[in-house]
Amino acid sequence: MRRVLVTGAAGFIGTAVVSALTEAGLEPVVLDSLRPDVHRDRTPPAGVVVGDVRDAELLDRLLPGTDVVVHLAAKVGLGVDIADMDDYVSSNDLGTAVLLRRCAAAGVVRFVQASSMVVYGEGRYTCPTHGLVPPGPRSVEALRRREFEPPCPVCGRALTPGLVTEGAPFDPRNTYAATKVAQEHLAGSWARETDGVAVSLRFHNVYGPGMPRDTPYAGVAARFLSSLDRGEAPQVFEDGGQRRDFVHVSDVARAVSAAVGSERPGHHAYNVGSGTVTTIGGMATALAEARGGLDPVVTGEFRLGDVRHITASSDLAREELGWSARVPLMDGVRGL
Numbered sequence: 001m002r003r004v005l006v007t008g009a010a011g012f013i014g015t016a017v018v019s020a021l022t023e024a025g026l027e028p029v030v031l032d033s034l035r036p037d038v039h040r041d042r043t044p045p046a047g048v049v050v051g052d053v054r055d056a057e058l059l060d061r062l063l064p065g066t067d068v069v070v071h072l073a074a075k076v077g078l079g080v081d082i083a084d085m086d087d088y089v090s091s092n093d094l095g096t097a098v099l100l101r102r103c104a105a106a107g108v109v110r111f112v113q114a115s116s117m118v119v120y121g122e123g124r125y126t127c128p129t130h131g132l133v134p135p136g137p138r139s140v141e142a143l144r145r146r147e148f149e150p151p152c153p154v155c156g157r158a159l160t161p162g163l164v165t166e167g168a169p170f171d172p173r174n175t176y177a178a179t180k181v182a183q184e185h186l187a188g189s190w191a192r193e194t195d196g197v198a199v200s201l202r203f204h205n206v207y208g209p210g211m212p213r214d215t216p217y218a219g220v221a222a223r224f225l226s227s228l229d230r231g232e233a234p235q236v237f238e239d240g241g242q243r244r245d246f247v248h249v250s251d252v253a254r255a256v257s258a259a260v261g262s263e264r265p266g267h268h269a270y271n272v273g274s275g276t277v278t279t280i281g282g283m284a285t286a287l288a289e290a291r292g293g294l295d296p297v298v299t300g301e302f303r304l305g306d307v308r309h310i311t312a313s314s315d316l317a318r319e320e321l322g323w324s325a326r327v328p329l330m331d332g333v334r335g336l
Contacts, residue, residue, distance in 0.1 A: 004260060005029045005066045007099065008073035010048050011038060012210050013114065013203075013252055017070060020253035021260065029062060033073065035091075038212055053095040056102055063106035068260050071099060071113040074183075077176060077219070085175045092179035093186070100190040109196035112259045113187055115269060116180045117164075117204045121171030123243070123310040125159040127152040135159060137173060143302045148238045150308055161243055161309035163277075166202070166269050166316055174305035188267035198266070199259040201252075204273035204312050208249030209336060221246065224284045224296070225336060233294035240281025240298045243309040245273035248327035258323040273312030274325040283329075290333045 004021055008014045009030035018028045030045075033052045051058040053073050063069075075084075075091040096113070103111060127133050135150035142148075152159055172178040184200045191198040211222040224234035255272045262268070278286075284296035318324045 003027050003029065003066050004068050004070055005031060005062055006070045006072065007031050007053050008071070008114075010034060010045055011072065012208075012212055013206060013249060014072045015210060016208070016249045016253035017072065017256045020250075020257045021070075024257050026260070029066070031062065031073070035075075037075075053099045054090070056098055059099060059102040060106070063102055063108055066106065066108050068110035068112065069099065069103055069108055070256055070260065071096065071111065074114065074179075075176070088175045088179050092176075093182045096183045096186050100186060104190065104194050109194055110260075111187060111190065111196060112199045112201065112256060112262075113183060115184055115200040115202045116177070117202055117245075117271070117273070117310050117312060118174070118177035119170050119172060119181050119184065119202060120164050120168050120310060121173045121177070122150060122307045123164040124162040124168060125150070125309075126162060127155065127157055127159055129157060130154045133159065134169070134171065138308065140304060143304070146239070146300055148241070148302070148308060161311070163311055163313040164271070165313045166271060173307055184267070184269060191265070191267040195265060197262060197264060198268070199262050200267065200269040201255055201259055201272045202269060202312075203252055204245040204247050204271065204310075206249055206252050207246050207336070208332060210249070211336075220244075220280060221283055221287065224287050225291075228287060228291045228293035231293070234284040234288060234296040235301075236281050236284050236296045236298045237301050237303065237306070238280075238308075239300065240279060240284070240296070242280040242306070243277050243311050244280060244283070245276065245311045246278050246283055246329060246332075247272060247274040247325055248332040251325040251327055254326075255317060255321070255323045258317075258321040262321065264320070268320070270317040270321060271312040271314045272317060273314045274327075274329065275312070275314055276329060277311045278329060286330060286333045287336070290330075290336065
């Protein structure tokens with residue numbers, strides 16, 4: 001196996017993945033649409049094929065001779081408002097469907113794609129009375145009262161958050177999440193019909209050098225960093241106690257490289273997280289300390305599509321892919 005087509009290859013994660021694959025002795029073919037809501041500089045980097053994964057004719061030129069496809073191209077983030085919905089579905093789901101169809105036509109039977117922790121909705125919770133329970137979406141009224149913790153849906157008691165595993169049911173809470181669920185289902189259907197190998201990597205909160213900055217779709221770490229660089233205090237929503245798993249982009253790139261080598265038939269999904277629980281407020285504080293910036297300000301504001309706690313168990317990736325994260329949070333933050 002040598003030739004790998006990487007979609008979204010000029011992006012934050014894509015750039016790191018291309019480097020990791022090259023270091024592993026593979027030959028990445030890099031494809032990116034350079035969409036303007038992600039790439040402010042639309043000058044194509046050297047070697048990048050500029051094009052959209054929905055362009056079947058372009059794919060038919062690129063796929064012959066390809067051993068595996070790594071599909072990272074997507075419209076990411078929570079979104080701006082409902083007006084984003086059709087673009088998310090077209091970019092993420094139609095794009096994946098076209099790519100999978102052309103892979104089948106070209107005889108490509110190995111496929112790795114970026115999924116996300118957002119497929120789970122809320123993470124794993126236990127009630128002292130009712131055990132493992134799935135909390136429902138938080139109401140606007142409760143959030144306005146600053147009641148941020150989701151209660152037990154049966155008795156209303158406080159819940160204890162834990163680490164979510166790959167067997168948890170899907171519960172997407174926004175349009176982006178729904179498109180990621182659909183991408184996984186599409187990959188599963190493709191793998192069954194082609195006897196192919198499909199891997200969906202459920203990335204948790206990815207951070208690191210080159211994070212997209214100052215766009216409506218930037219991640220929380222990037223938004224905090226942008227505030228600090230402007231000499232402003234990071235604005236932390238809710239009470240800052242939201243639990244997340246921040247994983248360094250270099251670890252994510254290694255996970256993709258490990259998945260490229262998977263030979264298990266069918267579709268398999270893996271969490272890709274650091275294994276360390278960090279709060280949103282904790283990440284803001286760590287970034288402020290690393291940059292010598294202003295202390296974070298907890299605002300109490302909220303976004304309805306956000307979840308309270310979502311942290312990963314990445315044990316399955318360690319067991320089946322031989323991968324685990326290496327970069328401690330403070331080391332990664334100091335490198336930004």
